[in-house]
Amino acid sequence: MIKKIIIIGLLAGVGVIFFQLFQAYQVPTILSNKLAVYYAQNAAREVGAANLVSAIVVTYRGFDTLGEVTILFLTAAIISFVLKLKKEDRVPDRPIRETSELLTSSSQVIVPVIFLVGIYIFINGHLTPGGGFQGGAVIASGVLLMLLANPHMEVSHKLVAFIESLSGIGFVVVGVLGLILAGGFLDNRFLPLGTFGTLISAGALPLIYIFIGLKVGAELSNILGTISTHQNEKNS
Amino acid sequence: MAYIIIITGFLLVLIGLWGILSQKNLFKIILGFTIFDTGINVVMVSVGYVQGKTAPILDVISQKDALKSIVDPIPQALVLTSIVIGLGVSALMLVYAIKLFQDKKSLDVNNFKDLKW
Numbered sequence: 001m002i003k004k005i006i007i008i009g010l011l012a013g014v015g016v017i018f019f020q021l022f023q024a025y026q027v028p029t030i031l032s033n034k035l036a037v038y039y040a041q042n043a044a045r046e047v048g049a050a051n052l053v054s055a056i057v058v059t060y061r062g063f064d065t066l067g068e069v070t071i072l073f074l075t076a077a078i079i080s081f082v083l084k085l086k087k088e089d090r091v092p093d094r095p096i097r098e099t100s101e102l103l104t105s106s107s108q109v110i111v112p113v114i115f116l117v118g119i120y121i122f123i124n125g126h127l128t129p130g131g132g133f134q135g136g137a138v139i140a141s142g143v144l145l146m147l148l149a150n151p152h153m154e155v156s157h158k159l160v161a162f163i164e165s166l167s168g169i170g171f172v173v174v175g176v177l178g179l180i181l182a183g184g185f186l187d188n189r190f191l192p193l194g195t196f197g198t199l200i201s202a203g204a205l206p207l208i209y210i211f212i213g214l215k216v217g218a219e220l221s222n223i224l225g226t227i228s229t230h231q232n233e234k235n236s
Numbered sequence: 237m238a239y240i241i242i243i244t245g246f247l248l249v250l251i252g253l254w255g256i257l258s259q260k261n262l263f264k265i266i267l268g269f270t271i272f273d274t275g276i277n278v279v280m281v282s283v284g285y286v287q288g289k290t291a292p293i294l295d296v297i298s299q300k301d302a303l304k305s306i307v308d309p310i311p312q313a314l315v316l317t318s319i320v321i322g323l324g325v326s327a328l329m330l331v332y333a334i335k336l337f338q339d340k341k342s343l344d345v346n347n348f349k350d351l352k353w
Contacts, residue, residue: 007257011250018246027238029287031303036284036310040302044294052292052306056313068320075324079331129293133320197295216320223327230334 048193049126049202057131058208062186066171069215073164076219076226083230096151107149114142122213126202132209136216143221147228155225160218167215174204174211241282248275262333262343266326273322277315284311 031037039052039060047055057065121128122135147153178187188208194201248271255268285307292309294302333343340347 004258007254010257011254014253015246015250018249022239022242022246025239025242025283027285027287031286031289031306031308033308033310036308037303039309040292040306044302050294052294052302052309053312053316056309057316061313064317068317071321071324075327078328082331082335127293129291131316133316227331227334 044196047188047202047205048196049205050197051126051128051131054126054131054205054209055202058126058205058212059186059188062175062208065212066175066186069168069171069212072216072219073168076222079223080226083226099149099151104149107145111142111146114145115139118142118213118217122209123206124199125209125213126205127197127199132212133216135209135213136218136220139213139217140220140224143217144224147224151228151231154229155221157222157225160222160225163214164218164222167211167218170211171208171215174208178204238282238285238287241285242279245275245278245282248272248278251275260344260346262336262345263330265345266329266333269329270322270326273318273326277318277322280311280315280318284308 031040039056043049043052043055043060047059049055049058118135118138120135121130121138122132125131125135143155147155175186177190179185181190183189186208188203188205191203191207193203200206252268252270252272252275255271256265259265259268289307290305292306292312294306336348337343
Protein backbone atom coordinates (compact mmCIF):
# COMPACT_ATOMS: atom_id res chain seq x y z
CA MET A 1 0.00 0.00 0.00
CA ILE A 2 2.76 2.45 0.99
CA LYS A 3 4.59 1.46 -2.18
CA LYS A 4 1.54 2.31 -4.29
CA ILE A 5 1.20 5.72 -2.66
CA ILE A 6 4.90 6.45 -3.24
CA ILE A 7 4.59 5.43 -6.92
CA ILE A 8 1.51 7.60 -7.43
CA GLY A 9 3.22 10.52 -5.70
CA LEU A 10 6.31 10.14 -7.86
CA LEU A 11 4.25 9.94 -11.05
CA ALA A 12 2.28 13.02 -9.99
CA GLY A 13 5.55 14.88 -9.38
CA VAL A 14 6.95 13.96 -12.78
CA GLY A 15 3.57 14.85 -14.29
CA VAL A 16 3.74 18.34 -12.74
CA ILE A 17 7.26 18.82 -14.16
CA PHE A 18 6.02 17.75 -17.60
CA PHE A 19 2.99 20.03 -17.32
CA GLN A 20 5.20 23.03 -16.61
CA LEU A 21 7.45 22.12 -19.55
CA PHE A 22 4.34 21.83 -21.71
CA GLN A 23 3.00 25.19 -20.57
CA ALA A 24 6.26 26.90 -21.48
CA TYR A 25 6.23 25.32 -24.93
CA GLN A 26 5.04 27.34 -27.91
CA VAL A 27 4.92 26.01 -31.44
CA PRO A 28 7.41 28.24 -33.29
CA THR A 29 6.34 29.79 -36.56
CA ILE A 30 9.83 30.27 -38.02
CA LEU A 31 12.95 28.13 -37.92
CA SER A 32 15.05 30.03 -35.39
CA ASN A 33 17.70 27.50 -34.28
CA LYS A 34 20.95 28.86 -35.77
CA LEU A 35 22.40 25.44 -36.58
CA ALA A 36 19.15 24.35 -38.24
CA VAL A 37 19.13 27.56 -40.29
CA TYR A 38 22.68 26.82 -41.41
CA TYR A 39 21.76 23.27 -42.41
CA ALA A 40 18.66 24.45 -44.26
CA GLN A 41 20.61 27.04 -46.24
CA ASN A 42 23.84 25.16 -46.92
CA ALA A 43 23.38 21.39 -46.49
CA ALA A 44 21.86 20.84 -49.94
CA ARG A 45 24.73 22.74 -51.57
CA GLU A 46 27.55 21.33 -49.44
CA VAL A 47 26.46 17.69 -49.19
CA GLY A 48 24.17 17.34 -52.20
CA ALA A 49 21.65 15.12 -50.40
CA ALA A 50 17.92 15.76 -50.77
CA ASN A 51 17.22 14.29 -47.33
CA LEU A 52 18.67 16.77 -44.84
CA VAL A 53 18.42 14.29 -41.96
CA SER A 54 20.67 11.89 -43.87
CA ALA A 55 23.08 14.72 -44.61
CA ILE A 56 23.30 15.52 -40.89
CA VAL A 57 23.50 11.90 -39.73
CA VAL A 58 26.13 10.75 -42.22
CA THR A 59 28.35 13.78 -42.83
CA TYR A 60 27.94 16.59 -40.28
CA ARG A 61 27.52 14.09 -37.45
CA GLY A 62 29.16 11.15 -39.18
CA PHE A 63 31.51 10.47 -36.33
CA ASP A 64 28.48 10.09 -34.06
CA THR A 65 27.08 7.50 -36.44
CA LEU A 66 30.33 5.56 -36.41
CA GLY A 67 30.02 5.39 -32.63
CA GLU A 68 26.40 4.33 -32.95
CA VAL A 69 27.30 1.44 -35.25
CA THR A 70 30.03 0.47 -32.79
CA ILE A 71 27.47 0.38 -29.97
CA LEU A 72 25.25 -1.95 -32.00
CA PHE A 73 28.27 -4.15 -32.71
CA LEU A 74 29.11 -4.23 -28.98
CA THR A 75 25.51 -5.19 -28.18
CA ALA A 76 25.66 -8.08 -30.64
CA ALA A 77 29.02 -9.18 -29.22
CA ILE A 78 27.82 -9.04 -25.60
CA ILE A 79 24.67 -10.99 -26.48
CA SER A 80 26.73 -13.69 -28.20
CA PHE A 81 29.00 -13.79 -25.16
CA VAL A 82 26.20 -14.01 -22.60
CA LEU A 83 24.25 -16.64 -24.51
CA LYS A 84 27.31 -18.70 -25.42
CA LEU A 85 26.54 -22.37 -25.98
CA LYS A 86 28.83 -25.13 -24.84
CA LYS A 87 29.21 -27.98 -27.31
CA GLU A 88 27.72 -30.57 -24.97
CA ASP A 89 24.70 -28.39 -24.25
CA ARG A 90 23.59 -28.42 -27.83
CA VAL A 91 20.39 -30.33 -28.45
CA PRO A 92 19.72 -29.61 -32.09
CA ASP A 93 16.84 -32.03 -32.42
CA ARG A 94 14.69 -30.75 -29.61
CA PRO A 95 11.11 -31.55 -30.63
CA ILE A 96 9.55 -28.40 -32.00
CA ARG A 97 5.97 -28.13 -33.16
CA GLU A 98 5.73 -28.11 -36.94
CA THR A 99 5.42 -24.64 -38.39
CA SER A 100 2.25 -24.14 -40.32
CA GLU A 101 2.20 -24.66 -44.06
CA LEU A 102 0.95 -21.10 -44.50
CA LEU A 103 3.99 -19.60 -42.77
CA THR A 104 6.61 -21.73 -44.54
CA SER A 105 5.19 -21.26 -48.03
CA SER A 106 4.42 -17.57 -47.70
CA SER A 107 7.82 -16.83 -46.15
CA GLN A 108 9.48 -18.24 -49.27
CA VAL A 109 7.61 -15.65 -51.32
CA ILE A 110 7.84 -12.71 -48.96
CA VAL A 111 11.42 -12.94 -47.66
CA PRO A 112 13.13 -11.99 -50.96
CA VAL A 113 10.72 -9.06 -51.30
CA ILE A 114 11.53 -7.92 -47.75
CA PHE A 115 15.26 -8.06 -48.50
CA LEU A 116 14.67 -6.07 -51.67
CA VAL A 117 12.67 -3.41 -49.80
CA GLY A 118 15.43 -3.16 -47.19
CA ILE A 119 18.09 -2.71 -49.86
CA TYR A 120 15.90 -0.14 -51.64
CA ILE A 121 15.51 1.81 -48.41
CA PHE A 122 19.21 2.10 -47.71
CA ILE A 123 20.28 2.75 -51.30
CA ASN A 124 17.78 5.62 -51.49
CA GLY A 125 18.64 6.90 -48.02
CA HIS A 126 19.91 10.24 -49.32
CA LEU A 127 16.72 10.94 -51.30
CA THR A 128 13.76 9.54 -49.39
CA PRO A 129 12.87 8.97 -45.74
CA GLY A 130 14.88 6.10 -44.37
CA GLY A 131 18.50 5.12 -44.56
CA GLY A 132 21.03 2.61 -43.37
CA PHE A 133 19.56 1.83 -39.97
CA GLN A 134 16.00 1.50 -41.22
CA GLY A 135 17.01 -0.64 -44.20
CA GLY A 136 19.13 -2.86 -41.95
CA ALA A 137 16.22 -3.32 -39.57
CA VAL A 138 13.95 -4.31 -42.47
CA ILE A 139 16.51 -6.89 -43.63
CA ALA A 140 16.74 -8.28 -40.11
CA SER A 141 12.94 -8.60 -40.01
CA GLY A 142 13.24 -10.79 -43.12
CA VAL A 143 15.74 -12.97 -41.25
CA LEU A 144 13.29 -13.12 -38.34
CA LEU A 145 10.56 -14.39 -40.67
CA MET A 146 12.94 -17.07 -41.95
CA LEU A 147 13.71 -18.11 -38.38
CA LEU A 148 10.00 -18.31 -37.54
CA ALA A 149 9.28 -20.43 -40.61
CA ASN A 150 12.19 -22.79 -39.98
CA PRO A 151 13.20 -22.87 -36.29
CA HIS A 152 16.10 -25.23 -36.97
CA MET A 153 17.78 -22.76 -39.28
CA GLU A 154 21.06 -21.34 -38.01
CA VAL A 155 22.24 -17.92 -39.09
CA SER A 156 25.68 -18.53 -40.54
CA HIS A 157 28.17 -16.85 -38.24
CA LYS A 158 30.87 -16.87 -40.89
CA LEU A 159 28.71 -15.00 -43.41
CA VAL A 160 27.47 -12.51 -40.82
CA ALA A 161 30.99 -11.86 -39.52
CA PHE A 162 32.27 -11.42 -43.09
CA ILE A 163 29.57 -8.90 -44.08
CA GLU A 164 29.90 -7.07 -40.80
CA SER A 165 33.66 -6.69 -40.81
CA LEU A 166 33.73 -5.85 -44.52
CA SER A 167 31.18 -3.06 -44.16
CA GLY A 168 32.78 -1.80 -40.95
CA ILE A 169 36.16 -1.55 -42.67
CA GLY A 170 34.47 0.04 -45.70
CA PHE A 171 32.87 2.71 -43.51
CA VAL A 172 36.19 3.65 -41.91
CA VAL A 173 38.06 3.54 -45.25
CA VAL A 174 35.52 5.93 -46.81
CA GLY A 175 35.94 8.19 -43.78
CA VAL A 176 39.73 8.18 -44.09
CA LEU A 177 39.49 8.79 -47.85
CA GLY A 178 37.47 11.89 -47.03
CA LEU A 179 40.24 12.96 -44.67
CA ILE A 180 42.90 12.53 -47.36
CA LEU A 181 41.09 13.70 -50.50
CA ALA A 182 38.56 16.21 -49.12
CA GLY A 183 37.95 18.43 -46.12
CA GLY A 184 37.95 16.02 -43.18
CA PHE A 185 37.01 12.66 -41.70
CA LEU A 186 33.83 11.31 -43.38
CA ASP A 187 33.70 14.24 -45.82
CA ASN A 188 31.65 12.95 -48.75
CA ARG A 189 32.97 15.38 -51.35
CA PHE A 190 35.88 13.29 -52.65
CA LEU A 191 33.39 11.78 -55.11
CA PRO A 192 31.53 14.16 -57.47
CA LEU A 193 28.29 15.49 -55.97
CA GLY A 194 26.33 14.77 -59.16
CA THR A 195 22.89 16.16 -59.99
CA PHE A 196 20.82 17.09 -56.95
CA GLY A 197 18.00 14.62 -56.33
CA THR A 198 19.20 11.72 -58.50
CA LEU A 199 20.22 8.26 -57.32
CA ILE A 200 23.93 8.78 -57.99
CA SER A 201 24.50 12.03 -56.15
CA ALA A 202 25.71 13.34 -52.81
CA GLY A 203 29.25 12.02 -53.28
CA ALA A 204 30.17 9.20 -50.93
CA LEU A 205 27.00 9.47 -48.82
CA PRO A 206 25.10 6.59 -50.50
CA LEU A 207 28.23 4.46 -50.23
CA ILE A 208 28.42 5.06 -46.47
CA TYR A 209 24.69 4.35 -46.11
CA ILE A 210 25.06 1.06 -47.98
CA PHE A 211 27.84 0.04 -45.59
CA ILE A 212 25.76 1.09 -42.58
CA GLY A 213 22.73 -0.81 -43.90
CA LEU A 214 24.70 -4.02 -44.47
CA LYS A 215 26.36 -3.73 -41.08
CA VAL A 216 23.15 -3.07 -39.15
CA GLY A 217 21.35 -5.85 -41.02
CA ALA A 218 24.13 -8.33 -40.25
CA GLU A 219 24.32 -7.29 -36.59
CA LEU A 220 20.57 -7.52 -35.95
CA SER A 221 20.40 -10.88 -37.80
CA ASN A 222 23.27 -12.07 -35.63
CA ILE A 223 21.36 -11.09 -32.46
CA LEU A 224 18.22 -12.89 -33.68
CA GLY A 225 20.23 -15.97 -34.68
CA THR A 226 22.00 -16.12 -31.32
CA ILE A 227 18.74 -15.93 -29.38
CA SER A 228 17.15 -18.53 -31.67
CA THR A 229 19.99 -21.07 -31.36
CA HIS A 230 20.05 -20.47 -27.62
CA GLN A 231 16.52 -21.86 -27.34
CA ASN A 232 17.91 -25.26 -28.29
CA GLU A 233 19.95 -25.39 -25.12
CA LYS A 234 19.22 -28.03 -22.49
CA ASN A 235 16.93 -27.11 -19.56
CA SER A 236 15.60 -24.02 -21.21
CA MET B 237 -1.69 19.27 -33.61
CA ALA B 238 1.82 19.73 -32.25
CA TYR B 239 0.34 20.06 -28.76
CA ILE B 240 -1.48 16.73 -29.07
CA ILE B 241 1.74 14.98 -30.10
CA ILE B 242 3.78 16.47 -27.28
CA ILE B 243 1.08 15.51 -24.74
CA THR B 244 1.08 11.96 -26.15
CA GLY B 245 4.84 11.82 -25.69
CA PHE B 246 4.65 12.96 -22.07
CA LEU B 247 1.84 10.50 -21.35
CA LEU B 248 3.89 7.65 -22.86
CA VAL B 249 6.80 8.60 -20.59
CA LEU B 250 4.49 8.50 -17.56
CA ILE B 251 2.98 5.15 -18.59
CA GLY B 252 6.46 3.71 -19.05
CA LEU B 253 7.59 5.01 -15.67
CA TRP B 254 4.50 3.50 -14.04
CA GLY B 255 5.25 0.18 -15.71
CA ILE B 256 8.86 0.20 -14.53
CA LEU B 257 7.91 1.00 -10.94
CA SER B 258 4.80 -1.08 -10.38
CA GLN B 259 5.17 -4.27 -12.43
CA LYS B 260 6.59 -7.48 -10.98
CA ASN B 261 7.31 -9.36 -14.20
CA LEU B 262 10.78 -8.66 -15.64
CA PHE B 263 9.45 -8.75 -19.18
CA LYS B 264 6.80 -6.12 -18.38
CA ILE B 265 9.45 -3.93 -16.74
CA ILE B 266 11.51 -4.08 -19.96
CA LEU B 267 8.38 -3.18 -21.93
CA GLY B 268 8.00 -0.20 -19.61
CA PHE B 269 11.52 0.90 -20.51
CA THR B 270 10.78 0.71 -24.23
CA ILE B 271 7.53 2.70 -23.82
CA PHE B 272 9.48 5.32 -21.83
CA ASP B 273 12.01 5.45 -24.69
CA THR B 274 9.31 5.91 -27.31
CA GLY B 275 7.70 8.70 -25.33
CA ILE B 276 10.94 10.64 -25.07
CA ASN B 277 11.57 10.19 -28.80
CA VAL B 278 8.08 11.50 -29.62
CA VAL B 279 8.62 14.54 -27.41
CA MET B 280 12.00 15.24 -29.01
CA VAL B 281 10.65 15.07 -32.56
CA SER B 282 7.65 17.24 -31.74
CA VAL B 283 9.88 19.92 -30.17
CA GLY B 284 11.50 20.37 -33.60
CA TYR B 285 8.14 21.10 -35.23
CA VAL B 286 7.61 24.48 -36.88
CA GLN B 287 4.06 25.64 -37.57
CA GLY B 288 2.85 24.58 -41.01
CA LYS B 289 6.21 23.33 -42.30
CA THR B 290 6.99 19.97 -43.86
CA ALA B 291 9.62 17.22 -43.57
CA PRO B 292 13.28 18.23 -44.18
CA ILE B 293 13.47 16.49 -47.54
CA LEU B 294 14.12 18.89 -50.39
CA ASP B 295 13.60 18.74 -54.12
CA VAL B 296 14.95 20.95 -56.86
CA ILE B 297 12.20 23.55 -56.39
CA SER B 298 12.14 23.82 -52.60
CA GLN B 299 15.93 23.77 -52.44
CA LYS B 300 16.12 27.52 -53.05
CA ASP B 301 14.02 28.61 -50.09
CA ALA B 302 14.50 25.58 -47.86
CA LEU B 303 14.43 27.83 -44.82
CA LYS B 304 10.75 28.67 -45.37
CA SER B 305 9.51 25.14 -45.97
CA ILE B 306 11.08 22.67 -43.52
CA VAL B 307 10.93 21.78 -39.83
CA ASP B 308 14.04 21.53 -37.67
CA PRO B 309 16.09 18.51 -38.92
CA ILE B 310 18.42 18.28 -35.91
CA PRO B 311 16.02 16.63 -33.40
CA GLN B 312 15.15 14.08 -36.06
CA ALA B 313 18.81 13.18 -36.59
CA LEU B 314 19.28 12.91 -32.81
CA VAL B 315 16.19 10.73 -32.42
CA LEU B 316 17.58 8.38 -35.08
CA THR B 317 20.61 7.86 -32.84
CA SER B 318 18.43 7.54 -29.77
CA ILE B 319 16.21 4.86 -31.37
CA VAL B 320 19.23 2.74 -32.27
CA ILE B 321 20.70 3.02 -28.77
CA GLY B 322 17.28 2.19 -27.31
CA LEU B 323 17.13 -0.92 -29.48
CA GLY B 324 20.55 -2.04 -28.23
CA VAL B 325 19.63 -1.43 -24.61
CA SER B 326 16.34 -3.33 -24.81
CA ALA B 327 18.01 -6.24 -26.63
CA LEU B 328 20.58 -6.48 -23.83
CA MET B 329 17.90 -6.29 -21.13
CA LEU B 330 15.88 -9.05 -22.80
CA VAL B 331 18.93 -11.30 -23.04
CA TYR B 332 19.72 -10.77 -19.36
CA ALA B 333 16.09 -11.59 -18.57
CA ILE B 334 16.50 -14.88 -20.49
CA LYS B 335 19.62 -15.67 -18.48
CA LEU B 336 17.92 -14.82 -15.16
CA PHE B 337 14.95 -16.97 -16.09
CA GLN B 338 17.25 -19.92 -16.73
CA ASP B 339 18.86 -19.44 -13.33
CA LYS B 340 15.73 -19.13 -11.20
CA LYS B 341 12.96 -20.43 -13.49
CA SER B 342 11.02 -17.30 -12.68
CA LEU B 343 10.55 -13.82 -14.05
CA ASP B 344 9.19 -12.29 -10.84
CA VAL B 345 11.51 -9.57 -9.49
CA ASN B 346 10.59 -10.54 -5.93
CA ASN B 347 12.43 -13.84 -6.41
CA PHE B 348 15.75 -12.16 -7.11
CA LYS B 349 17.12 -11.35 -3.68
CA ASP B 350 20.80 -12.14 -4.16
CA LEU B 351 21.92 -8.54 -3.72
CA LYS B 352 19.21 -7.53 -1.26
CA TRP B 353 20.31 -6.69 2.28
